[in-house]
Amino acid sequence: MKNQKLFYAIIIYLIIGVNSEILSQEKNITIVVKRNDDKSVDISYEKKLPGSYYLNLELINLTNSYSSGYNGVVDSYSGNLLSLKPVNTDNHINFSYKISYTMGNHKAKIDSLFTYMLPIKTGKKVKIQEASFLGEKYFGSEKPLNWKSYVIRTKEPDTIFAMRKGIVVKIVDDFTEDVTSGKVYTSKQNYVVIEHNDGSYASYSGLNKNTMFVKLGQTVYPQSKIGILERFGDDDYKLHFSIYQLFFVDLNRENQTLKSQKSALKYITPYFITKSAVGILENNSEYTSEITETVLFQEFSKREKKNYSKNPDAFK
Template sequence: MQYRQSKKFIKIIKWFTGLLVLLLISLFVLLYYETAVTDKADSYVYALPYATGTSHQVVQGYGGLFSHRHIAALDFEMPEGTPVYAARGGTIYSYRDNSDEGGLTGSYKNKANYIIIRHDDGSFGCYWHLQKNGVLVRKGRVDKGQRIGFSGATGQVVRPHLHFSVKTKLTYDKDSFVQTKFNTTKGICILKNRSSYERPAD
């Protein structure tokens, strides 16, 4: 009797171990595997969209499987209420800051607060998931490095972060996105997934 119980217990342990390994592999693929994105790259050097002297990690990079499949967008890990700065100057094109809803399911997708800045070359800088009443500039011109809002967790999110992308047109097509390079304390570079970057003094 005791022998049978031991065998059953060992089978259960093996089953749970296999399940845990499968979950860990799935999590690794989700966090680190990247799908192909556009080859289009902007020659402009952007400022990191947060305060000088601060550092944030890219928690989902270009082509990330979670929500960036085939798009050149970046998610910066950022606690709610962190000041957000314009990565490039331009004119306020559109904004929203009246939502206080956020969650994992697709029902929250259109409930994010955001700012869209139209750059002088006609491209658009998009700042997503801002907190409620978190837009500081609602019209007119903004300068590169100007504080424009506060990060949050509105829309379809797992945790608070800032979603940033540059587009040539306001669609979700792969080719509407543009790869961007930033000035960092590591030099001028295209940002990599799971890496942290500090914004240097202007």
């Protein structure tokens, strides 16, 4: 029974990877400094990856100008941050800087009543189970706020679908299928993270390598194909999925351990449309996936609705 419980556990900071930007800093965001003829300085950024990032730019040993630096959310691939004016126009402005950033917008206004579709084919019936948080039990880590994550197990390599319109902001497609008999847990899972318009995120974990239907920066819609499930253990296929937001910003995590690390994420208990009703999913209950035009078109633009009426397959 103990091993059976482990089947449904997730260590979220190993799977989702939202806060790993702080630790790995692979230069997703770079700073561009432009010195002008009038001795003013324009500071801008360039961002390689799609999605929203909270950015902190600290100016060090700034002379001949005044600025408190920059901290805020950047979501375009490039943009202006600061313009520095010289106090004495005969002298140059001098400074050094350091930056830190993490994925997400901690000030996003989340739509807690939004209706999602289940991440499986319309008409398919599945059992929904809630995942426990392994970090709390085995590492003494603090459980993320409002922790809620779901598990679907199937006997077939089902295709997984987007639950809501959004932008693909992270793809991990590194791990090959491991069918070790009796396996109860692994952090080496492929996954996709999608950012929604209100600043929330959806994660889809447990996908087979090289089966992704999406690319970074792509817009997906309800029922858009995400990927195909990977076999887990002897004969099961298992999907972990959850919806969450960045709750607070903590950019000083380098010396934190698994036990002391506090999650910056807040989890959302969403409403889902199923064949029976729209409501909150109950643990260990069976549901049949459903979709209606009302749910499908919740976030469609007028142009998207028009294009959908002409070619629905283009949105899958």
